[in-house]
Amino acid sequence: MLTTQYSYAFAKTPELSHVRVGSTTPGYTATDFIQHRGTRAVEEGAQVIVDLATTTENGPTG
Incomplete structure (x- = not known):
């Protein structure tokens, strides 16, 4: 919700x-925080964040 409000502003x-x-969101990631019960490897969760951080001006929206 906050993201939407910032976008409009x-x-x-x-x-x-x-x-x-x-x-x-990195998804349900297997970390110490949840005793490694997550379904995603830490590397997979991190990749989602890296992809967003390095998207270009013409990257995906919506």
């Missing part, structure tokens, strides 16, 4: 309209 403010807002 930035879009309505001309000097911030170039800012892109993205969000992601």
Whole structure:
């Protein structure tokens, strides 16, 4: 919800309209925090975050 609010606010403010807002989740990742019960390897969860952080200006939206 907060991501959506930021997107709307930035879009309505001309000097911030170039800012892109993205969000992601690594999913149910096997970490110490959940005693390694997750269905995803840590590397897979991290890749989701890296992909979002390195997306280009023309990357996916929505």
